Amino acid sequence: MPDSASLWRAFGTLLSLPDIKSRVAQVKAVIVVFIILFLLLASSSVLHLQGEWAVESLAIVVILLALNWFLTADTTNIVAGMMLWTVTIYAVSKAFYYDGLYDTALLLYPFVVIFAVFLGSRVMVVPLVCFMLISYYFIAYAVSSNMVVNNVLTAYPAWAKANDMAIMMATYGLGIVVIAKFIRALIAKLSQQKETNRLAKEESEKRILYNDLTGLPNAEKCKQDLEVCLQTSPKDGSLIGFVTLHLNNFNWINSTLGHTFGNELLKLLARRFENLQNDKTVVYHTSGIEFSFVKRTPDFESLNDFCNQIIRLTIMPVSMPDYGYEINCSIGVAAAPFDGNTYAELHRKASFAVYRAKEDEPNSHHFYDxxxxxxxxxxxxxxTDLKTAIEQNEFELYYQPKVHLATNTIVGAEALIRWHKGNEIIPPNAFIPVAEESGLINEIGKWAIETACRECARWQKIGMKGVTVAVNLSPVQFKRGNLPTYVFRALQQCGLDPNMLELEITESLFIDNADHVKQQIHVMAEKGVNFAIDDFGTGYSNLNYLSHFNASTLKIDMSFVRQMLQNKQQQHIVNAIIKMSRVMDLENVAEGVEDEQTARELQAQGCVYGQGYFWSAPVPRDKFLRLLKQHTYAA
Structure with missing residues (x-):
């Protein structure tokens, strides 16, 4: 017989049931219950019955431990059957040798039936119940025939007792079967509900973690995956590249070809990018026009090749019904661990790199630095400083004279914005591009038009009649379509004749949204506002646009004027622009005149107006007013 220490070790092992749902664990749990029972019976026998049947009870414990050792996924039915038959035979044996039908050992029968119903099938339950019923009559026969001594004195006949117990056991067994069916049905229902909940959870997670349109994992999924990837990254010197791709012209596609076409295009690109996926590469659709890739790579050279591969897939012609189109993109790359060890860091830095790639050229990629x-x-x-400057009125207009070359008189001025940031004066080329990109140019441009109109109206009131003012316009100011509204409001508020206002536009307007711009220019030109083409000769110089955009003046760019005396080719260009303006009945203004000889040469070639440092640099309004008073102006 095993010692107590080994029994307790085995008992502790049996109590360790990590997965009660498995068949093995269920059988093991029943074995544990019976081991506890027989240990208690052995203890009770030692305390109250001078150890009778204590050895037998411990022997059953040893048998149960052996069955537990023999228990595997393939032997569960055999072990369960042997366990239940062992307990049943123990019960009938003890009843036969002691108190017969009144022996407490027969109380084990209900337990055996319960466990048989839940652990076994009909093949296991029916023989056991039949054996139990037969055992009742066998013991009754044994008692009646004096084969065994009945230690319980009673007038109740043994056969009647056997009948009662058989009826009770049969009824009890039937009840257990019915209850078991109810329980199994409930378990099946709960299992079905659990499966439904699991599928609903998976669907919910799919909606949360995957893009509905393309089916690719989204930004949240990318964040989760990347954090796991970073935590489990091997320390072998390899890189985890975070690659962000922006589709540069997708918004134009949506607005011109429609959202349906745009959605199909995104799905097509997603299928292309999925071809790049493997055990080291995952693709994500992180926003409407943004795809991201997480790539484990040995070095930066491999990561560079991967970016080129993405670009090639992106710019492949798109063959869709009725359309053939090419996408262009910009790619930014951040690499862990050098650029960060979190999704937030890597995504932010890859976005910085995308921005640089957009500034560079289409279909290019940049690594973060x-x-x-x-x-x-x-x-x-x-x-941020520009927003503050708008709120605190930190801008000022300077004015550069426009001079009639033949009479050397000031006939107008170009208004040029300056930003007084503390004690520093910031020129427009330092902040206008940023203002255009951020959209703040609309507020700044509106202020410039209002201020220039107000100042020009003041010139007229103090007797400087006929002196015009010119204001530069940004292409961004045409995008909203309300430019004529606030130009007319500015003229009306200060009572200025529209003929006194000249708006300068660049040739870049001729390409983007030409019809949209043309319509607004026509509205203003019909009311008398003049338009000048600034920096003519450096852009597209399409003569057809000049007639379509109601231009009244050509401004010859200073890059031609400054070197015209030293460079014959530049001089020929200036001469050609002057002749062309005269043929098209347009006024001309030469910018960048810095000396008297250049002014005379321009006049000799037929140029009408000049502007440059020869007469004056751009100056504040008070100084310009003094210039007006010092010079004879054209009435």
Whole structure:
């Protein structure tokens, strides 16, 4: 017989049931219950019955431990059957040798039936119940025939007792079967509900973690996966590349070809990018026009090749019904561990790199570096400062005279914006591009038109009649379509004749949204506002646009004028522009005149107006007013 220490070790092992749902665990649990029972019976026998049947009870414990050792996924039915038959035979044996039908050992029968119903099938339950019923009559016969001594004195006949117990056991067994069916039905229902909940959870997670349109994992899934990838990354010197791709012209596609076409295009690109996926590469659709890739790679060279592969897949012609189109993109790359160890860091830095790639050229990629982040942060700080400058009225208009070359008289001025940031004066080329990009140019441009009109009206009132003012326009100011509204409001508020206002536009307007711009220019030109083509000769120089956009003046770019005396080719270009303006009945203004000889040469070639440092640099309004009073102006 095993010692107590080994029994307790085995008992502790049996109590360790990590997965009660498995068949093995269920059988093991029943074995544990019976081991506890027989240990208690053995203890009770030692205390109250001078150890009778204690050895037998411990022997059953040893048999149960042996069955537990023999228990595997393939032997569960055999072990369960042997266990239940062992307990049943023990019960009938003890009843036969002691108190017969009144022996407490027969109380084990209900337990055996319960466990048989839940652990076994009909093949296991029916023989056991039949054996139990037969055992009742066998013991009754044994008692009646004096084969065994009945220690319980009673007038109740043994056969009647056997009948009662058989009826009770049969009824009890039937009840257990019915209850078991109810329980199994309930378990099946709960299992079905659990499966339904599991599928609903998976669907919910899919909606949360996957893009509805393309089916690719989204930004939240990317964040989760990347954090796991970073935590489990091997320390072998490899890189985890975070690649962000932006579709540059997708918004134009949506607005011109429609959202349906745009959605189909996104799905097509998603299928292409899925071809890049493997055990080291995952693709994500992180926003409407943004795809991201997480790539484990040995070095930066491999990551560079991967970016080129993405670009090639993106710019492949798109063959869709009725359309053939090419996408262009910009790619930014951040690499862990060098650029960060979190999704937030890597995504932010890859976005900085995307921004630099957009500034570079279409279909290019850039790796993150600290300098590009510093430049972008400076740009963001500049946007914040521009908003403050608008609120606190830190801008001022300077004026550069426009001179009639033949009479050397000031006939107008070009209004040029300056930004007084503390004690520093910031020129327009330092902040206008940022203002255009951020959209703040609309507020700044509106202020410039209102201020220039108000100042020009003041000139007229103090007797400087006929002196015009010119204001530069940004292409961004045409996008909203309300430019004529606030131009007319500015003229009306200060009572200025529209003929006194000249708006300068660049040739870049001729390409983007030509009809939209043309309509607004026509509305203003019909009311008398003049338009000048600024920096003519450096852009597209399409003569057809000049007639369509109601231009009244050509401004010859200073890059031609400044070198015209030293460079015959530049001189020929200036001469050609002057002749062309005269043929088209347009006024001409030469910018960048810095000396008297250049002014005379321009006049000799037929140029009418000049503007440049020869007469004056751009000056504040009070100084310009003094210039007007010092010179004879054209009435």
């Amino acid at each position: 600290k300098e590009m982040e510093s430049a972008i942060v400076r740009r963001l700080d500049l946007i």
